[in-house]
Amino acid sequence: MVYVCDSCRFVFERTGETDACPDCGKPDIREASEAERDEYRKGRADFGKGGHGGAKG
Numbered sequence: 001m002v003y004v005c006d007s008c009r010f011v012f013e014r015t016g017e018t019d020a021c022p023d024c025g026k027p028d029i030r031e032a033s034e035a036e037r038d039e040y041r042k043g044r045a046d047f048g049k050g051g052h053g054g055a056k057g
């Protein structure tokens, strides 16, 4: 499940339950909306690039 922190807007994924933001440590977290989840996955796509050359810019 993907969560978002209302305190610092940090978005993170957890397979189980979680009760605090791993970034700021506050318990102000909630389940991410569909749009937030989509944005989160887009952001993660930037990680681990490599191998095949892609278009730049």
Ligand SMILES: [Zn+2]
Pocket: 005, 006, 007, 008, 009, 010, 021, 022, 023, 024, 025, 026
């Ligand atoms: Zn936070």
